Amino acid sequence: MPRPLLVLGVGGPADYAEFTLSQVAQAYPIVLADKDVPLWARPYLAHHLPVDLADPPTVLDAVRRHAAEHELGGVLAMDRSAIATVAYVTSARTPHAHDSHGLAACSSPAAVRRLLKRDVFQPRWTMAHGAQSLADHADSIGYPVTLRWPDEPAGPIGPAHTRRELLALYARGRQAVFDATSPLDTVIVEAHLSGPRICAEVVVFNDGGCQLIAVTRTTDGPAPARQALRHSVYAHDELLHNRQIRQTVERTVHALSVTSCVLHIEMTLTSRGPCVTDVSANPANDLIPLLVKRATGISLPQVAAALANSEPPTLAPSRQKAAAVHFAYASTAGGISELALTTPAYRPPVERAVLTQHVGSRVNSVEWASGRDRLAHWVALGDNASACDTTLDEAAKALVVSFAPATSTVDSDAVPHDSRSVNDRACPDLSIPPLGRTATCPNATHTDPAVEETTYVQFRTGASKQRLLPPDSPGTAGDDRVVVQPATLGLSTDDVKAVGGLMAELVSTCAAIGARYDTNDIWQPLAPGPDGQFSEASEVLAHLARTLNRTRAGIRKIHAQAHRRALSRAARIAPGQRGVASS
Template sequence: MPQPVLLLGAGRRCAYDEFVLTRIAAARPVVLVDAAPPDWARPCLAGHLAADPGKDGATASAVVRFAARHRVRGVLAHSAEYMVAAARIAGQLGLPGPSHVTAAACADPAVLRAALAAGAVPVDEPGTPRVCAETVVLDGEIRIVAITRTTLGPAPARQPLRHTVHAHDGLLHNRFLRLAVDRTVHALGLTRGVLHIGLRLTDRGPRVTDVTPCLPDDLIPLLVRRATGVDLAQVAAALATGEVPDTTPTRQRAAAIRFAYPAATGRLDRLTLAPEAAREPGADRMILTRDAGHHVTAGPHATVDDRLALWVAVGEDPAGCDDALRRMGRHLSARVAPAVTAAPDQPDEQPAVPDLHG
């Protein structure tokens, strides 16, 4: 087997995680480090190392033993959950990647804020409006390859309702955002990697709220690829193996994803998607992410596990994506049996999310 990349964790949500794994596996062999790989991941794997990525020390020992028998090209974390463990292991093996200290700082909001403040980075708490700079760092060269704009749901959960990426987003040329990103990279001592840098737009300019030194979730890599042609998953794999990735844009479009949350808390009795959704102009994919019979929590208090469905649209600009998302959303229908007894005149049909078509 050619020298593989070790991937810590495959994820447990096929609708979100399969895309990244498929793109990495298309470029190089993947050995998954996970206690038990999900069935959908197996066709993408060149091998499997049975170890729990959440048990940092034990996993590192298992990987070091594996690396003593097999030449390993790089170590990647599938998500922020395992980025500290991946950094520790890469450091032990002498492979590229963020340092363990940097990864640990990014995982601790208080430590991160202190590090950024020391580097003269404007910081703030997460809020709205919110954007993220999808950034690639290679030996000191910092490139913002895309801007992700996020629409958040109601408090207190404030879960994402939508992400949008546009190849011609004006923030790509905003010098204040560029300065905040550059200072963030330097403050954390990052020299190589893919970064998901969250920022809050304020009257005082963009202010950094969080930094994740690994691939973003929520299918944002798919949006970036559809909108710009830049394959963040393969870029991350190349950086982790010491190679120089190609970050040249090959597309000039927009892409967006929408998430449906239940409007009521209770048992999900019915969730259906009409096949006509796939034939809507601009439709990329539409996937149900919950099964009938399960308990779900309404949007204001929901988690990502309460999402009922996701759908992705591609267009020439964000307005085109919005139109496609609205048309696709009309093909989704859900009914939730409320956790408390409904009033006699309360309809039992519940929309998937408040203002689903808005």
């Protein structure tokens, strides 16, 4: 039985983080330390320590109390914001650890750059505090420049070629791209870099040696946000053998003095060579671990977990393929009035297709988008990167999206009613995604865990009338003014569409599983070996349970809202009836 692994944070929303957490759970029992546990993560956990990750001493106390009664192995950060806490806990539990300072630095782009400044090529940069400081520093660096907020997951925005452009970029970036809770007055201003963006996925061993596992190539969207439109990983990428990239990786690892971890090193390939822009020591975002797994067979989350537990990782590649993910954004800003994927059949090159917004959401246009503005994403597999690109180009045509007339929080122009996404094409069929996260229904809203825990919803449809008050409420007997027909319960056209969307997701999930497993009344798993087949059965059940929970929670929410509206109407019709509770 492997030693349980202490994991800090779940790594983000299920659409992106579930694969990573599930990979770790397949290899080690997980003890999660975090304030709350999202519903989707619970099947993967052996234990939960409810603590605030922003308070390292409290986390350490909780870990020590748990370790006093249970066996506990190493520590792994799933969120970048938890890396400093991992370093604190690790150094306290293992006083002779030598890499806590470098590991802690990986929690902040600014701290990483300070450690790398003597040994690794990086852009000219400085920290600015406020608009005036920003403009002065940009003048000294020289235009064009880009901006990067230190504690935000989004990449740089820009470029700005003049002071006027810079201040406008700063104001709009604060409004459109970043959370109001972030320290927005502090910003990194850096020289603009021209060239392709890549990420090196690097395993660092206990002795400080390292191995380059994969190179992720990124296709950027339009400026100024330059959000990632596509990531691709190819097992035979020629950049894996590029001498300059390998030297840059080795110098970065040496400068940080980290050991026993997996690093995600971001670079821009400039005319002067690879330029490092950021380094993180938590599993990469944007489904990159999934791409690496599908392309090479190497599970970076399991490698990181093994290293954290002081065990030798499995690094032998078992696949020689390519995998890529494509993200869809809106070409104009506004509220979403229609969002759907045409999914009549399952085609294996597309592994998954996921809607990440719902009708009623407001999004920014691709020029000012953040990761929170993504409409959908697809993952494709192929023999090479070109094959994946072809599949994704075709798959993106299946996205149907329209916007209600609105004004963006950033863009001042009104949004046309039938504007298409940045993937503006026709809409042929697209495969139904297999196991994992299915295409989320257009109207399914993400509810809080307390709502999602609902396991039973009842609609009383047998009676022709439905009382909104208890039968023994004063003044209600025989009073039709407080008896509402089901048609007037409060279900609007949008409510009916939302219910239909929820049911469509449930049916689509079942259809996708049925298409993948042609059982002929016999369960025929695809995974080899008893352990793999058992895990596959568990994954199917968990996938069905998650979808059913979302459907039930969504229907319950819709029904509750309609019920409240009906109560409000009944109160207005019969103001003298004291039995009608105000909403």
